[in-house]
Amino acid sequence: MAQKVQKTQAARNTTTLNRTHLISLAIYLLFLLTSTFLFTRNLLPFILLNLPALAIEVWFERIGRPTYTPPSPSTSTSTSGGRDLRKAGEPLDAKGLTEWMWDIVYWSWGNTVLVAIAGNWAWWLYAVVPLYSAWLGWSTYAGVRQGFSGVSAGAGGAGTGDGGGVGGQSKRQAKMERKGGQRVQYR
Structure with missing residues (x-):
């Protein structure tokens, strides 16, 4: 059962990584072709602002790509080609830091496409993230x-209080004192 889960994870990671690399290649080619043949675009911001996304893609490739044992000559007739899964790779759909890194990749892709279409002023949209x-x-x-x-x-400080009562009292305490119930003495 555990082997099936690992194989599913390996297949999902392989699909995700291949799709990510193809999308990146298409976006970067779009930018380079439009900047070469149609419009004048600055390459320095392109390189500098896409380095984080490229580094994240390399990191995802390193931690997410499944590894297999080398094929053995005696089991070459099996359905898996004689390759057994050694490591499925880390899940690329995890929450937290991985999710944040995907956001950086997507933001870089979006800005690159926008710059290719609209012009060099769109590089300023990267300022939205730090702001x-x-x-x-x-x-x-x-x-x-x-x-x-x-x-x-x-603790006796001069804070704003939380209940809107009189003299630092809660609403419940003020209501009890109005009804003549227990009187709370403050020291």
Whole structure:
């Protein structure tokens, strides 16, 4: 059963890697042909801004390509050609860092096609990624800071509080005091 899962993973990785390399080749050829014959495009930004995507493709090839044992002469008549799966490769559809690296590859492809069609000004779209990252970092920092202000209010600090009650009380405590229930003494 485990061998079937590994063979499925190996087939999926092989298909994904072959498709990725063909798409990259087509996009890069489109850019080079349009920059050579139709329009004037800068090659330096093309090279510099596609290096991360190319490095990621090489990395995916290295970790994702399945490896097989060399064919043995005695089993050349079997259906697998005498090759047994040695390693299926890492899953290329994993969450986290792998997913982020696919985003970089896709963004590079999109920008390259846009530059080939629209012009050199489209290289500036690469600035969207660091700007979005900065905005995401700032919003995370602001949310954590706001969360810690509620913690300091509970410790006697002058935070904003969380319930909108009177004098740092929660709504429940204020309602109980209005009804004449338990009175909470604060020291």
